Amino acid sequence: MKLRQKYDKGEDPPYPAIDGELYDPLMKRSMTIRARVDSGFSGSLLLGIADYVGLGLQHYEEPENAIAGRLVTGISVPLRASRGVVRLGSEHLECPVYATPLLSKPLLGRQLLKAWVTTLDGPAQTTVIRSEEGSTTRTRGKKE
Amino acid sequence: MATIAIKNVDERLHRQIKALASLRGKKMGEVVNEALRLWILLTAKGASMDDWMKLEEEARNDNAVYSREESTLRASHPGEYVALANGRLLGTYDTAKKAYAEVLNAGARHGIVTRIEEKQTKVIDLGWSVMEQLSQ
Structure with a gap:
């Protein structure tokens, strides 16, 4: 798989972003998401509450004592934690999905970034994502 | 309506709010209710x-x-x-x-x-983007 996706130009300078499809764990509902690439976020995918509830992920949560969010200031904040399936190109990857009311634009963090080779092409304002041969990514689709 | 006492309010902010409320003919309680509604709207980021x-x-x-x-x-x-x-x-x-x-x-x-297994609380670092979005 190799994908090239344009940066999010909603900010100056533009933000590296990844477009994908997010499914609930039963693959019954899905939504298209544009997530900002954020290597400072240690989780997989962080959503605002509107997207999280929109996809019905509150039905599949982990108990609240299993997960805690930590702001850069060191303060702990409650975090909802559920599960989902992310589809990028032909690849599907099951992963935890987190939510906080503090957020409006989804973030994609290190827990997912480790599954692919991600390159930021600054001059072209493009994020390039490819999977390596022998990658541990769980795929359900056919590789390109 | 609830009656609440709030400690540690920024004194300068308090003076500014009092002045603005007076100019607009509003009581402090009305201003605080407006501010709280706005805070909920901003924090909820579009969700109900x-x-x-x-x-x-x-x-x-x-x-x-x-x-x-x-x-x-x-x-x-x-x-x-x-x-x-x-x-x-x-x-x-x-x-x-x-x-x-x-x-x-x-x-x-x-x-x-x-x-069903023994679980340690997993801490997720949210990074700076969350703080950026909070200030937008």
């Missing part, structure tokens, strides 16, 4: 806060049941998946998918599905 509060309430009930049953489940069904919804334990299952389906069938607003 009422729905979120109802969800929080159901989540509290489900989590209370899970906390109460956790040690018993670890002893009796280790490695299986437990499903909780509507403030009660729905059952234990050999796969997560069966547990997910059971929560959906229960017609609840919220559910918990987790593997």
